[in-house]
Amino acid sequence: xxxxxxxxxxxxxxxxxxxxxxxxxxxxxxxxxxxxxxxxxxxxxxxxxxxxxxxxxxxxxxxxxxxxxxxxxxxxxxxxxxxxxxxxxxxxxxxxxxxxxxxxxxxxxxxxxxxxxxxxxxxxxxxxxxxxxxxxxxxxxxxxxxxxxxxxxxxxxxxxxxxxxxxxxxxxxxxxxxxxxxxxxxxxxxxx
Amino acid sequence: xxxxxxxxxxxxxxxxxxxxxxxxxxxxxxxxxxxxxxxxxxxxxxxxxxxxxxxxxxxxxxxxxxxxxxxxxxxxxxxxxxxxxxxxxxxxxxxxxxxxxxxxxxxxxxxxxxxxxxxxxxxxxxxxxxxxxxxxxxxxxxxxxxxxxxxxxxxxxxxxxxxxxxxxxxxxxxxxxxxxxxxxxxxxxxxxxxxxxxxxxxxxxxxxxxxxxxxxxxxxxxxxxxxxxxxxxxxxxxxxxxxxxxxxxxxxxxxxxx
Numbered sequence: 001x002x003x004x005x006x007x008x009x010x011x012x013x014x015x016x017x018x019x020x021x022x023x024x025x026x027x028x029x030x031x032x033x034x035x036x037x038x039x040x041x042x043x044x045x046x047x048x049x050x051x052x053x054x055x056x057x058x059x060x061x062x063x064x065x066x067x068x069x070x071x072x073x074x075x076x077x078x079x080x081x082x083x084x085x086x087x088x089x090x091x092x093x094x095x096x097x098x099x100x101x102x103x104x105x106x107x108x109x110x111x112x113x114x115x116x117x118x119x120x121x122x123x124x125x126x127x128x129x130x131x132x133x134x135x136x137x138x139x140x141x142x143x144x145x146x147x148x149x150x151x152x153x154x155x156x157x158x159x160x161x162x163x164x165x166x167x168x169x170x171x172x173x174x175x176x177x178x179x180x181x182x183x184x185x186x187x188x189x190x191x192x
Numbered sequence: 193x194x195x196x197x198x199x200x201x202x203x204x205x206x207x208x209x210x211x212x213x214x215x216x217x218x219x220x221x222x223x224x225x226x227x228x229x230x231x232x233x234x235x236x237x238x239x240x241x242x243x244x245x246x247x248x249x250x251x252x253x254x255x256x257x258x259x260x261x262x263x264x265x266x267x268x269x270x271x272x273x274x275x276x277x278x279x280x281x282x283x284x285x286x287x288x289x290x291x292x293x294x295x296x297x298x299x300x301x302x303x304x305x306x307x308x309x310x311x312x313x314x315x316x317x318x319x320x321x322x323x324x325x326x327x328x329x330x331x332x333x334x335x336x337x338x339x340x341x342x343x344x345x346x347x348x349x350x351x352x353x354x355x356x357x358x359x360x361x362x363x364x365x366x367x368x369x370x371x372x373x374x375x376x377x378x379x380x381x382x383x384x385x386x387x388x389x390x391x392x393x394x395x396x397x398x399x400x401x402x403x404x405x406x407x408x409x410x411x412x413x414x415x416x417x418x419x420x421x422x423x424x425x426x427x428x429x430x431x432x433x434x435x436x437x438x439x440x441x442x443x444x445x446x447x448x449x450x
Contacts, residue, residue, distance in 0.1 A: 144227070
C-alpha cells in the first residue's frame with residue numbers, strides 16, 4: 001500500500017516535472033524561482049503558471065488613480081481577446097506593496113473590483129522577489145515615503161512557456177497590436 | 193569557551209575570504225533623487241559595504257561553486273550573450289581578465305546571486321550614493337568643485353581603455369574604487385524613474401508612470417552622480433557592459449563595527 005502510494009507520488013511528480021523551471025526555455029520569465037500567494041492565501045510558483053499564455057501586470061492596491069485604470073484596461077483587453085469565442089485569458093497581477101497588500105487585503109480588492117475568480121489572480125510576494133520580478137519584466141518602480149509607489153504601467157503577454165510575447169503601456173484604450181499578438185498566442189494552433 | 197573563540201576565528205576567516213566589508217553609519221542624506229521625488233532628504237540605515245568591487249578572481253571562485261552562473265550555462269533571461277565574454281573560458285580568466293581587476297560584463301541577476309553567496313545583497317542606490325559622497329577626509333565632499341572635477345575626469349576617459357585594478361585610495365569610510373574604476377550595479381537600478389510626469393491621459397507618454405510621478409532631480413550640477421543615475425536607469429537586468437561591475441552590501445541594524 002505504502003509502495004503504491006509512493007509510486008503514485010513519484011508518477012505525479014514526474015508528470016509535473018516538465019513544467020518546472022529547469023525544463024522551460026532559457027528566456028522564460030518562469031525561470032525566476034519566485035514564490036507568490038494569491039488572494040485566497042494559496043502559495044504558488046511562477047513556473048506553476050506554465051502551460052497556457054497569460055496576461056501579467058504589476059500594481060498596488062492603495063493607488064487611487066492609476067491602478068483602477070490598469071485593472072479596467074486589463075478587463076477590456078481580456079474581453080477583446082476573447083471576443084471570437086475563445087476562452088478568456090488568465091490575468092496575474094502582482095503587487096509592488098509587499099507590506100500592505102497581504103492576501104487578505106487583495107481578497108477585499110478582488111471583491112470590490114468584481115474580478116472574475118475563474119481567470120484573475122491578485123498576488124503577493126516578498127520585497128526582494130518584487131524587485132526581481134519587476135527586473136525580469138522590465139517594469140520600473142520606486143517606493144515613496146508616504147507609502148505610494150511610482151511605477152511604469154505595463155501589461156505583458158507571456159506565452160505558454162513564460163516568454164514575453166508582447167507588451168503594452170497603453171492604458172486609456174485598447175492596444176490593437178497587443179490584442180492581435182494575444183489572439184495569435186491563444187489560438188489553438190499556437191498551443192505548445 | 194575555546195569553541196566559541198574558534199568559531200569566531202573561523203567566521204572572521206570566512207568573511208575575509210568572501211570579501212572585506214566596511215561599516216558605514218548611515219544618516220540623513222541629500223540624495224540627488226529626493227525621497228518624495230521633490231526635495232526631501234533620504235535616511236540611510238547603518239550598513240556595511242564591500243571595501244572593493246568584486247574582482248575577476250572572486251567571481252571565478254563563485255562560478256566554480258555555482259555552475260548555473262557560468263558562461264554558457266546561465267539562462268538567457270538572466271543575462272545577455274556578452275556575459276563574461278572577456279574570460280578565456282567559463283572557468284578560467286585568461287590574459288584579458290586579470291585576477292585583481294573588477295569583474296565586469298555581469299548582469300544584475302548574476303551580481304545579486306554572487307552577493308547572496310556571501311550572505312550579502314547589492315547596495316541600494318542611496319547606500320551607494322552615501323558611500324560615494326566621501327573623499328579621503330570628509331564624509332560628504334560633494335560640494336567641493338575640486339572633488340567633482342577629479343571624478344568628472346574619469347568619466348571623460350574612453351570606455352575602451354583597459355579597466356584598472358582594484359586597490360585605489362580608501363575614502364573616509366575605508367571604501368575604495370567607488371569612483372574611477374567601473375560603473376556598479378545597485379539593487380534598485382530599476383527604481384530610478386527619471387522622466388516627465390505622465391499621469392495626464394493626454395500626455396504623449398500616456399500613462400507610463402503612476403503614483404507621484406517621476407523624480408525631480410536635485411543638485412543638477414553634480415554631473416558625475418547624475419551620469420550614474422542616467423546610466424543605471426537605462427539598463428535592463430540582463431544587460432552587461434565592459435565597464436559595469438558591482439560590490440555587495442549588508443544591513444547592519446546595530447551599527448556596530450564588525
